[in-house]
Amino acid sequence: xxxxxxxxxxxxxxxxxxxxxxxxxxxxxxxxxxxxxxxxxxxxxxxxxxxxxxxxxxxxxxxxxxxxxxxxxxxxxxxxxxxxxxxxxxxxxxxxxxxxxxxxxxxxxxxxxxxxxxxxxxxxxxxxxxxxxxxxxxxxxxxxxxxxxxxxxxxxxxxxxxxxxxxxxxxxxxxxxxxxxxxxxxxxxxxxxxxxxxxxxxxxxxxxxxxxxxxxxxxxxxxxxxxxxxxxxxxxxxxxxxxxxxxxxxxxxxxxxxxxxxxxxxxxxxxxxxxxxxxxxxxxxxxxxxxxxxxxxxxxxxxxxxxxxxxxxxxxxxxxxxxxxxxxxxxxxxxxxxxxxxxxxxxxxxxxxxxxxxxxxxxxxxxxxxxxxxxxxxxxxxxxxxxxxxxxxxxxxxxxxxxxxxxxxxxxxxxxxxxxxxxxxxxxxxxxxxxxxxxxxxxxxxxxxxxxxxxxxxxxxxxxxxxxxxxxxxxxxxxxxxxxxxxxxxxxxxxxxxxxxxxxxxxxxxxxxxxxxxxxxxxxxxxxxxxxxxxxxxxxxxxxxxxxxxxxxxxxxxxxxxxxxxxxxxxxxxxxxxxxxxxxxxxxxxxxxxxxxxxxxxxxxxxxxxxxxxxxxxxxxxxxxxxxxxxxxx
Numbered sequence: 001x002x003x004x005x006x007x008x009x010x011x012x013x014x015x016x017x018x019x020x021x022x023x024x025x026x027x028x029x030x031x032x033x034x035x036x037x038x039x040x041x042x043x044x045x046x047x048x049x050x051x052x053x054x055x056x057x058x059x060x061x062x063x064x065x066x067x068x069x070x071x072x073x074x075x076x077x078x079x080x081x082x083x084x085x086x087x088x089x090x091x092x093x094x095x096x097x098x099x100x101x102x103x104x105x106x107x108x109x110x111x112x113x114x115x116x117x118x119x120x121x122x123x124x125x126x127x128x129x130x131x132x133x134x135x136x137x138x139x140x141x142x143x144x145x146x147x148x149x150x151x152x153x154x155x156x157x158x159x160x161x162x163x164x165x166x167x168x169x170x171x172x173x174x175x176x177x178x179x180x181x182x183x184x185x186x187x188x189x190x191x192x193x194x195x196x197x198x199x200x201x202x203x204x205x206x207x208x209x210x211x212x213x214x215x216x217x218x219x220x221x222x223x224x225x226x227x228x229x230x231x232x233x234x235x236x237x238x239x240x241x242x243x244x245x246x247x248x249x250x251x252x253x254x255x256x257x258x259x260x261x262x263x264x265x266x267x268x269x270x271x272x273x274x275x276x277x278x279x280x281x282x283x284x285x286x287x288x289x290x291x292x293x294x295x296x297x298x299x300x301x302x303x304x305x306x307x308x309x310x311x312x313x314x315x316x317x318x319x320x321x322x323x324x325x326x327x328x329x330x331x332x333x334x335x336x337x338x339x340x341x342x343x344x345x346x347x348x349x350x351x352x353x354x355x356x357x358x359x360x361x362x363x364x365x366x367x368x369x370x371x372x373x374x375x376x377x378x379x380x381x382x383x384x385x386x387x388x389x390x391x392x393x394x395x396x397x398x399x400x401x402x403x404x405x406x407x408x409x410x411x412x413x414x415x416x417x418x419x420x421x422x423x424x425x426x427x428x429x430x431x432x433x434x435x436x437x438x439x440x441x442x443x444x445x446x447x448x449x450x451x452x453x454x455x456x457x458x459x460x461x462x463x464x465x466x467x468x469x470x471x472x473x474x475x476x477x478x479x480x481x482x483x484x485x486x487x488x489x490x491x492x493x494x495x496x497x498x499x500x501x502x503x504x505x506x507x508x509x510x511x512x513x514x515x516x517x518x519x520x521x522x523x524x525x526x527x528x529x530x531x532x533x534x535x536x537x538x539x540x541x542x543x544x545x546x547x548x549x550x551x552x553x554x555x556x557x558x559x560x561x562x563x564x565x566x567x568x569x570x571x572x573x574x575x576x577x578x579x580x581x582x583x584x585x586x587x588x589x590x591x592x593x594x595x596x597x598x599x600x601x602x603x604x605x606x607x608x609x610x611x612x613x614x615x616x617x618x619x620x621x622x623x624x625x626x627x628x629x630x631x632x633x634x
Contacts, residue, residue, distance in 0.1 A: 030282035035303040039500035042243035048137035060620030064250035077185035095176035108269040119192035144178040158210035305604040312388030348401035351523030360551035368432040374418035375425035376485040391598030451490035531561035550591035
């Protein structure tokens with residue numbers, strides 16, 4: 001594995017000039033409508049309140065000029081040379097590592113306001129502020145910044161690990177306690193945030209000890225930066241920056257959003273990405289629609305692109321539209337086919353579908369119950385029914401698009417696998433004490449409907465509630481592949497369908513949960529760092545709940561996740577070994593039942609040229625390079 005240099009990480013301290021890339025095409029009919037089946041959650045500013053893939057697409061369009069970028073070709077993070085004009089790194093006697101970054105002076109928000117180092121410093125401060133935590137925002141991995149924990153807990157008035165050195169220079173100090181970190185440069189991931197919009201009347205100050213937020217008018221008697229202020233500027237449903245960000249830095253700016261459709265236009269002040277690419281499609285519309293209508297809408301010209309198709313029937317219908325079958329989809333390769341007036345691309349998913357357990361709820365707080373439930377799922381039948389040959393069964397916390405999966409695929413054969421086995425499920429439930437019926441007699445599967453456990457003077461039935469998003473067609477086969485087998489094992493299953501926003505509220509633990517399982521699908525970040533997802537919830541840290549979605553508390557799994565992130569940059573072999581150890585513990589504890597990881601399919605009009613989704617993170621990134629040709633062009 002040491003020879004696989006394509007995924008080695010590097011700390012790039014000498015910056016290169018950006019590649020000018022393809023020149024933007026002259027505008028023709030520059031309007032594109034994009035369709036998806038995944039509803040919006042409306043988190044267009046940050047993932048601190050959730051991270052649905054649809055919202056991520058929108059954030060890619062709206063927020064740009066990140067300090068670092070992912071180089072997919074090389075498999076490394078690097079400083080974005082269109083944003084950072086100079087960088088230096090020093091290390092003190094404690095081995096704290098300080099990055100001093102100089103920001104380019106030709107960066108502007110979409111309203112023409114200059115972007116300076118203060119905008120990045122404010123972004124760091126906002127993400128770890130106690131005021132944001134008070135609003136329920138989750139701050140992921142804040143401990144890496146020196147002094148961050150003390151600042152978050154109100155022990156110090158300033159964030160000592162971040163400095164505002166001058167108008168275009170800032171520094172970030174990474175604590176030695178958090179090093180080594182395999183994806184080290186990713187710790188500097190930060191896009192600018194306009195303080196005048198989020199915290200009007202406030203400014204960032206630095207008196208030599210660190211940064212803090214204060215009033216612009218120092219004569220005011222009380223601080224303006226409060227939880228109440230942020231509730232109004234960020235969370236207001238009609239004007240808040242979370243769902244209606246007005247002043248942004250990305251290639252597009254938001255025109256409107258009504259919960260189902262978002263419209264965008266080109267940001268005229270966007271100078272381009274590190275390859276010198278600027279968008280040429282003037283107007284974008286992004287809308288949700290039922291899966292059965294997607295391909296018809298494309299055929300009729302109502303949409304020009306449908307993204308992330310998963311369902312086998314939709315994919316087959318889409319391939320019919322482009323007049324060809326894509327047998328190679330069963331292979332983990334990406335290819336593009338064009339025929340007639342439509343094109344298609346397939347690419348492996350960096351995520352999976354799963355049944356997430358709510359481990360704070362009885363009876364799934366028991367590992368034996370979770371394992372027994374997994375033994376009642378006919379996973380292979382579910383995969384065949386829903387994604388057919390376009391997906392692969394998953395038995396761990398991985399996606400077939402992840403580089404670790406590609407390197408360690410054979411080793412995954414040794415993971416604990418839960419095949420359909422009702423007899424084994426019954427044995428596990430009996431071991432856990434579910435041996436009675438509702439009358440207090442010994443459970444007999446030939447006559448009794450549900451198992452019970454004696455708790456004090458009651459016989460508590462083994463009942464589970466499964467929540468599924470409305471419109472998800474997988475529900476049509478669940479009685480056959482799951483419910484019927486649970487019933488044979490003596491488990492009573494109730495399936496509830498809810499709107500996606502309500503499902504996500506439950507999944508991210510923004511509301512108290514009365515269900516035991518949630519069916520969803522999710523994609524991983526580029527950086528696979530599951531330590532926050534399985535950090536034991538002690539109840540003392542605000543914001544941890546939304547990241548620890550399963551509510552599992554296991555010190556060993558958390559430690560394995562921490563060891564994974566603490567791999568030295570470049571030690572690919574060590575990272576993969578630790579990744580496999582994490583997977584082994586994960587499948588033993590089973591905080592969720594993995595179902596499948598699949599190939600995504602995008603279908604689009606032939607007029608959408610240079611749409612290179614296979615080398616992009618999502619369609620929001622791919623569309624920056626793309627353009628619309630004249631419909632009459634061949």
